[in-house]
Amino acid sequence: MTTTDPTPALRISGPADLLQAIPYLLGFHPARSLVLVGLADARLVVTARMDVDDLADEATLRHTMASMLRGGARTLVVAVFDDDPPASGTGPAWQGLPADLRSRCAEAGVAVGVAADVADVLLVARGRWWSLRCADPGCCPPEGHELPEAPPVVAAATYAGLVALPDRDSLGALLDPVADTDREAMVPHLAAAEREAGEARTPVLRRRWELRQRRALLTAAAAADSRTVDLDVAVVAGFGVALRSIPVRDAMWAAADGGRIDGRPLWRELARRLPSPYDAAPLFLFGWGSWRHGHGALANIACDRSLASDPAYSAADLLL
Incomplete structure (x- = not known):
């Protein structure tokens, strides 16, 4: 670490x-x-x-x-x-x-x-x-x-x-999800993003899809680091599906760990807008970034919520 x-x-x-x-x-x-x-x-x-x-x-x-x-x-x-x-x-x-x-x-x-x-x-x-x-x-x-x-x-x-x-509850409120209706409205867009990801059936097509997602996420993260970014619902859904891919998630993890991006503004936005279990990855990434910047309490809150969303999300255990 x-x-x-x-x-x-x-x-x-x-x-x-x-x-x-x-x-x-x-x-x-x-x-x-x-x-x-x-x-x-x-x-x-x-x-x-x-x-x-x-x-x-x-x-x-x-x-x-x-x-x-x-x-x-x-x-x-x-x-x-x-x-x-x-x-x-x-x-x-x-x-x-x-x-x-x-x-x-x-x-x-x-x-x-x-x-x-x-x-x-x-x-x-x-x-x-x-x-x-x-x-x-x-x-x-x-x-x-x-x-x-x-x-x-x-x-x-x-x-x-x-x-x-x-108090701590006020800190946790920074990661509180948007309204249930807004999260529910994400479902058809997530289904469309899953279908697109599923079309990459061969190893070559899968690698190309992952590369596109990595580039898009890095660009969005860098932009969100410096200004408020209003992401379209379809873009949020696409990022949610992309971060379920371990290679894509790990690329964002490495980019933040290496100082190429901060990423926390984007991860927070995704975590608040995506429904379970798609919010688990951005919650973990937000927690990791918070830990690296010395904010252990916020990191623990984020990782607790990541595991609550997806109990099998073992990466979050690294910070607990």
Whole structure:
């Protein structure tokens, strides 16, 4: 798995800055969440979020950490967002968390074959924050530190075009499908596109058909990267059928991975307009692109929906 710089550069000067940047890195304000920020050479690689209750599931956390390490992260900073007020600063419920997370990270590193560690574990509760690894009251007082109301990092994130939506449901709404009637209207066009694809019966004709689809998709993806594109219903249907072809899908995957296209605007448009199971491929491609750009939460939402559309769509398992 390769990665790219996930967002426009944000200058992070310390834990408070990182904590207030996290909603913009995720795309929404987390609540009762465990957020993992993956770094490599002080550069953000990827973020991931889990429900606090999922901490009881060791396999889920270990799998998430391993996925981040495979994506290039080597150091993790973990932030717990929980508005239950902590007792004595760190709160007894979280006292053992840093050692536990470091142990699980080390296990994930062994599984992936890399050296990895958790640099810090931070707790955010009701406008204050604590470092759970710091026992120095001069540095980390028992009452914690107050989060500033309008830090420069938030202004920088907003200026860079980053958005923090109210919650995870609001983030997921970015991928909500169009009206059922609009999706149903796609059915005859999909049937026509399937008939056209089926006419390529010989290996030579099939390769020619795949090449045409790849070229058309690359052109549309490049156009959608730079401006809003209004796609005709027949074009959307044709792309939906084309992306059911593994060679065509893989060509788009490779093009995005190699930086030839971003692709996410087109994949989002297709995912919202195509009915199941045709939306599975664009949802996966959108999820992959989101993961490469550091948006682990949105990637997970996209891949969850890809598998809900087509439970046999195994590529989506790569990001879960």
